[in-house]
Amino acid sequence: xxxxxxxxxxxxxxxxxxxxxxxxxxxxxxxxxxxxxxxxxxxxxxxxxxxxxxxxxxxxxxxxxxxxxxxxxxxxxxxxxxxxxxxxxxxxxxxxxxxxxxxxxxxxxxxxxxxxxxxxxxxxxxxxxxxxxxxxxxxxxxxxxxxxxxxxxxxxxxxxxxxxxxxxxxxxxxxxxxxxxxxxxxxxxxxxxxxxxxxxxxxxxxxxxxxxxxxxxxxxx
Amino acid sequence: xxxxxxxxxxxxxxxxxxxxxxxxxxxxxxxxxxxxxxxxxxxxxxxxxxxxxxxxxxxxxxxxxxxxxxxxxxxxxxxxxxxxxxxxxxxxxxxxxxxxxxxxxxxxxxxxxxxxxxxxxxxxxxxxxxxxxxxxxxxxxxxxxxxxxxxxxxxxxxxxxxxxxxxxxxxxxxxxxxxxxxxxxxxxxxxxxxxxxxxxxxxxxxxxxxxxxxxxxxxxx
Numbered sequence: 001x002x003x004x005x006x007x008x009x010x011x012x013x014x015x016x017x018x019x020x021x022x023x024x025x026x027x028x029x030x031x032x033x034x035x036x037x038x039x040x041x042x043x044x045x046x047x048x049x050x051x052x053x054x055x056x057x058x059x060x061x062x063x064x065x066x067x068x069x070x071x072x073x074x075x076x077x078x079x080x081x082x083x084x085x086x087x088x089x090x091x092x093x094x095x096x097x098x099x100x101x102x103x104x105x106x107x108x109x110x111x112x113x114x115x116x117x118x119x120x121x122x123x124x125x126x127x128x129x130x131x132x133x134x135x136x137x138x139x140x141x142x143x144x145x146x147x148x149x150x151x152x153x154x155x156x157x158x159x160x161x162x163x164x165x166x167x168x169x170x171x172x173x174x175x176x177x178x179x180x181x182x183x184x185x186x187x188x189x190x191x192x193x194x195x196x197x198x199x200x201x202x203x204x205x206x207x208x209x210x211x212x213x214x215x216x217x218x219x220x221x
Numbered sequence: 222x223x224x225x226x227x228x229x230x231x232x233x234x235x236x237x238x239x240x241x242x243x244x245x246x247x248x249x250x251x252x253x254x255x256x257x258x259x260x261x262x263x264x265x266x267x268x269x270x271x272x273x274x275x276x277x278x279x280x281x282x283x284x285x286x287x288x289x290x291x292x293x294x295x296x297x298x299x300x301x302x303x304x305x306x307x308x309x310x311x312x313x314x315x316x317x318x319x320x321x322x323x324x325x326x327x328x329x330x331x332x333x334x335x336x337x338x339x340x341x342x343x344x345x346x347x348x349x350x351x352x353x354x355x356x357x358x359x360x361x362x363x364x365x366x367x368x369x370x371x372x373x374x375x376x377x378x379x380x381x382x383x384x385x386x387x388x389x390x391x392x393x394x395x396x397x398x399x400x401x402x403x404x405x406x407x408x409x410x411x412x413x414x415x416x417x418x419x420x421x422x423x424x425x426x427x428x429x430x431x432x433x434x435x436x437x438x439x440x441x442x
Contacts (some may be wrong), residue, residue, distance in 0.1 A: 016391035047406040092403050094362075135362055136349055140400040141315075142356055144369045161394040170237035172418055173382040179361040182313050185268040186363055197393055 004117030006031060006184065007153055007203040009127040009159040011195035011212075013090045021059050021123070024200055027211055029063055031119050031202070032085055038066040040083035044099035045091025045125040056089060076103045080112060090160075092123025093137040097129055099147035108152050120153060125161050127195070131157045136183055136192050138176070154203060155190065157183075162194035177219075184221040192219040225338030227252060228374055231435075232347040232381040232416035234311045242280050242344070245421055248285055248432055252340050252423070253306055259287040261290045261304035264321035266312025275308060291401040297324045301333060302354040311345025311381075314358040318350055319366035331372050341374060348416070352378045357404055357413050359397070375424060376411065379405075383415035383438065398440075405442040413440040 008024070008031045015023040032039070039060050043052040053069035061069040067087075073079035080086070083173045086109060088096070100106055122130045128137045129150040136157045165175040174182070182194050194200065199212035210216055229245070229252045236244040253260070260281050264273040274290035288308075294300035301307070307330060309317070321327055334341045343351045348370040349358045357378045386396040386425040395403070401413050416422065420433035431437055 012391055012393050016393060079245075092400075135364075138361065140357060140359070141362055141369060142400075142404040142410075144356075148362060148365050153291060153343060161392070163392060163394075171382070171384060172233050172237060173237055173359060173384075178346070179313075181365075182268070182316070182363060183363040186316075189363075215370075 003114050003205060005113055005120070005153060005203055005205065006117060007113070007120045007122070007130060008200060009130055009154075009158060009195075009203065010121070010123040010200040011127065012197045013123040015198050019059075020055055023198060023212070024123075025059075025063060027200060028121060031121065032063075032065060036085045036119065037067060038068055038083075039085045039087050039121075040079060041067050041069045041103075041196065042086065042088040042096075042100075042126070043071055043091060045093065045096035049093075052089065052091075056087065068133065076105060077108050079108070080105060080108045083112060083118060085119040085121070086113070087121040088123075088126030088129060090126060093125040093128045093134050093139040094141050094143050094145055096125045097134055097148070097150060098143045101146050106151055110153065113151075113153055127158055127160050130154065132190050133157060135189070136180060139189070154158055154208070157190050157192045158201070159192055159194040162196045164183055164196075180219045184219060189221050191221070193217075194219060203208075224335050224426060226335055226341070226374060226424060226426065228341045228343070228351060229269040229421060230277070230322055230351055230379060230416075230424065231342070231344040231421040232348065232383070233418045234344040236419050237419055240280075241276055244433070245344075246280075246284060248421060248423065249342060252342065253284075257286060257306045257340065259289055259304075260306045260308050260319060260342075261300060262288050262290045262319075263307065263309040263317075263326075263347070264290055264292055264312075266310060266314065266317035269315075272311060273312075277308065281308070291388060293403065297323050298329050301326060301329045304333060304339060305335070305372060306340040306342070309344075309347030311347060314349045314355050314360040315362050315364050315366055317346045317362045318355055318369070318371060319386075321350065322367050327372055332378040334372075348379055348381050350374065353411050354378060356410070357401060364432060375429070378411050378413045379422070380413055380415040381390060383417045385417075401440045405440060412442070414438075415440060
């Protein structure tokens with residue numbers, strides 16, 4: 001089946017020295033275009049959803065879009081079904097995925113994006129949950145979701161906020177590269193696209209384009 | 222019930238510039254003393270268990286102890302039941318905890334340590350699994366254990382390899398401090414002892430002593 005998907009998967013919400021979503025605002029506007037009037041925001045990755053929605057609303061309004069936060073909706077599933085575009089923000093990926101499961105949102109978001117072709121924007125944790133699984137998140141497992149399987153909007157995993165090994169470091173914890181290689185020691189594990197901060201992936205149908213200036217690394221099993 | 226537990230919970234196996242377990246070898250010898258002749262090693266946190274057991278065996282033999290690796294035992298549960306002391310090494314905490322569950326080892330290790338009072342040494346991932354849960358590991362969730370609940374040998378959580386915030390960093394991922402605070406945004410979460418590299422906790426019965434020179438931070442909800 002041909003999929004109409006149109007995704008913007010951003011490594012990080014804020015780039016050092018810049019404002020919230022500033023480094024990707026042109027790409028957001030290009031993705032949403034002039035047809036989309038309202039964006040549905042999913043703030044589940046942070047604890048304070050009201051504050052988070054305020055920040056996101058301010059930014060999207062400045063770009064010319066109204067923003068509804070799903071946590072203010074009486075029926076979250078219904079709000080997804082009626083949405084014109086979805087933005088899932090960063091924070092803790094485990095908390096985000098658990099809330100998506102708790103609210104039965106995974107199949108309906110998937111349907112809207114894959115079958116109906118509404119634009120999806122993810123940043124950081126919102127990018128992680130767009131992939132096959134959150135097995136390659138950097139986040140602390142502060143809660144236990146019923147599965148690590150995620151939306152599966154793309155057939156690979158992503159590691160956002162990718163950091164190259166620091167040769168001068170005296171810290172003995174595993175580097176990001178070592179962690180991803182440990183993932184690939186496990187059987188049947190998918191490719192991992194490691195997006196450095198400042199970088200993002202635009203997915204249109206079966207075509208993926210790397211945007212931003214910091215580039216990415218692709219890890220294969 | 223009084224517990225006889227005797228634990229050495231080490232932040233990291235290797236300190237920058239030193240050899241494997243070198244920075245904690247005196248404390249290991251003091252914990253094991255002269256009564257213990259053989260140590261049972263659990264290498265599940267790394268993929269290559271043979272290589273890992275070789276490294277651990279070499280170190281423990283140099284300290285005067287024989288080492289049996291549980292992955293070479295016909296019956297892992299039986300090898301725990303017959304053990305004089307247990308050492309769980311570092312690596313990936315999710316992989317380690319899943320293997321402990323897969324081999325039904327949690328209750329039997331707990332019984333040996335808490336009721337029979339055999340010495341337990343953990344480093345990094347082996348320290349994480351000694352606590353209430355692995356909710357405060359730094360590791361990537363490369364596999365999905367049936368629960369994040371761990372051995373519960375102490376009534377709190379630990380964050381090993383603790384790193385203080387780097388004020389000069391341009392990286393926008395959460396600091397370790399922010400991640401632990403996100404954990405404490407969740408209800409009913411226990412204290413987290415953040416052990417900097419080079420530091421370790423000696424637990425004897427109800428008394429805990431911080432050893433090493435780098436100190437620790439205690440985070441309360």
